[in-house]
Amino acid sequence: MAAKITASVYTSHVPAIGAALDLGKTADPYWQPVFKGYDYSKQWLKDEKPDVIFLVYNDHASAFSLELIPTFAIGCAAEFRPADEGWGPRPVPTVIGHPELAAHIAQSVIQDDFDLTIANKMDVDHGLTVPLSLMCGPQDPVHGAWPCPVIPFAVNVVQYPVPSGRRCFMLGQAIRRAIETFDTDLKVQIWGTGGMSHQLQGARAGLINRDWDNAFLDRLIEDPEGLSRVPHIDYVREAGSEGIELVMWLIARGAMADIHGGPKPTVKHRFYHVPASNTAVGHLILEEC
Numbered sequence: 001m002a003a004k005i006t007a008s009v010y011t012s013h014v015p016a017i018g019a020a021l022d023l024g025k026t027a028d029p030y031w032q033p034v035f036k037g038y039d040y041s042k043q044w045l046k047d048e049k050p051d052v053i054f055l056v057y058n059d060h061a062s063a064f065s066l067e068l069i070p071t072f073a074i075g076c077a078a079e080f081r082p083a084d085e086g087w088g089p090r091p092v093p094t095v096i097g098h099p100e101l102a103a104h105i106a107q108s109v110i111q112d113d114f115d116l117t118i119a120n121k122m123d124v125d126h127g128l129t130v131p132l133s134l135m136c137g138p139q140d141p142v143h144g145a146w147p148c149p150v151i152p153f154a155v156n157v158v159q160y161p162v163p164s165g166r167r168c169f170m171l172g173q174a175i176r177r178a179i180e181t182f183d184t185d186l187k188v189q190i191w192g193t194g195g196m197s198h199q200l201q202g203a204r205a206g207l208i209n210r211d212w213d214n215a216f217l218d219r220l221i222e223d224p225e226g227l228s229r230v231p232h233i234d235y236v237r238e239a240g241s242e243g244i245e246l247v248m249w250l251i252a253r254g255a256m257a258d259i260h261g262g263p264k265p266t267v268k269h270r271f272y273h274v275p276a277s278n279t280a281v282g283h284l285i286l287e288e289c
């Protein structure tokens with residue numbers, strides 16, 4: 001009896017997608033192609049019925065500020081309230097955690113030489129709630145609920161210094177070892193979120209790099225080890241200052257079986273679309289064989 005990772009999901013977290021959902025604009029010609037890219041994913045998630053989602057995301061100064069900047073923070077609380085910059089807290093259900101599994105992962109990963117910050121109270125912003133909305137569809141904030149408990153795992157990709165892709169990839173491997181030693185039968189999905197190319201400020205604001213994004217998706221599937229060696233300056237140069245969010249995808253990828261001597265995952269779904277606000281939207285579902 002043990003928990004096991006069944007799949008990994010990768011998706012952008014554009015805050016304007018949350019606003020489009022919350023303001024009833026999903027059928028607008030601008031947004032329709034974005035949401036269409038997730039039709040398959042919503043049905044897939046319903047069919048898969050995970051018991052827990054380990055959701056790697058970044059906070060945008062909603063839970064943390066410049067006063068305290070954890071590189072990696074694991075949410076060990078029983079629940080996490082929506083909060084946000086910009087449009088404010090989204091009208092979505094409170095996120096229910098899984099304190100037992102989160103505490104086990106913290107214990108295992110810290111003993112496995114990674115420094116995690118334990119968050120027993122943490123609000124979650126669009127970095128976490130937009131991927132949930134895209135994958136689960138709209139949820140009523142009062143009567144609705146997300147389909148399963150979620151362990152939020154916040155990565156600092158906002159304030160320098162940020163962790164390298166290599167460190168993220170190795171951390172994903174430690175997270176797999178942790179999940180596999182939790183002695184309860186649980187189907188766990190790991191999600192890597194943020195990206196793809198975008199830059200929100202400065203002379204290059206609005207930068208999108210389709211070729212680089214698609215090469216990133218190819219390499220994430222076929223050559224994650226090589227991809228993990230790309231230095232952070234390449235992300236910034238090629239994918240824009242906020243493109244660095246993509247290192248979070250390597251945490252989820254490092255947790256897949258093939259990195260640990262097992263079979264390659266199956267590509268269940270791949271989607272790429274420009275534009276969505278200032279961001280290229282990328283999305284991938286990899287299922288364990």
Ligand code: DHB
Nearest residue numbers: 014015060276277278279
């Ligand atoms: C946008 C994208 C982000 O990742 C973010 O955190 C804020 C804004 C944008 O495209 O506008």
Ligand code: FE
Nearest residue numbers: 013060242245
């Ligand atoms: Fe962001």
